[in-house]
Amino acid sequence: DGGITQSPKYLFRKEGQNVTLSCEQNLNHDAMYWYRQDPGQGLRLIYYSQIVNDFQKGDIAEGYSVSREKKESFPLTVTSAQKNPTAFYLCASNPTKNYGYTFGSGTRLTVV
């Protein structure tokens, strides 16, 4: 079955560490997205990529970095510069801008 796989499901980060969240899709979608969700809040856009080797900042990109070396993969690195990284991170994809989004099951990141 086609879909989006996010790993790990739970991730713990120590102060000052960088961590990388994985997002892989086998839907052959061109565009991929990273959103952050905080309790009681809607989703906020971190980064997105509409084509391989290209990506754009979203509304809250500070303290995050991404790469898009392969069509099926869009990893998100949470750097030590992100001061409040505890949140639920969701990855999504779609074929082009006129099509609906498919979401992964999310990664919950906690700072310890």
Place this chain on the structure above:
Amino acid sequence: KQEVTQIPAALSVPEGENLVLNCSFTDSAIYNLQWFRQDPGKGLTSLLLIQSSQREQTSGRLNASLDKSSGRSTLYIAASQPGDSATYLCAVSSGNTPLVFGKGTRLSVIA
């Protein structure tokens, strides 16, 4: 900048009731609007996608309408069931910008 608002923030209804969730957006120049369901601690499940040229979409007990000119969409759930309890999110796509989300409506259906 597009802003999406969902009212009410939370809703509790007895089983069997029909209910309406509301979504409004500030910029009517949208490509499409998508309704999602989110269970606690889970990812988003797409329920309905309405293109800007469409007025409504239906799937089972769900019906979503779109009035682009007034910047409004509604999600109608018929004969609600306890299994419908979840958070419902509305999101719009406009121009070259990715989906912009509302904060959601948390629905509880009481048996």
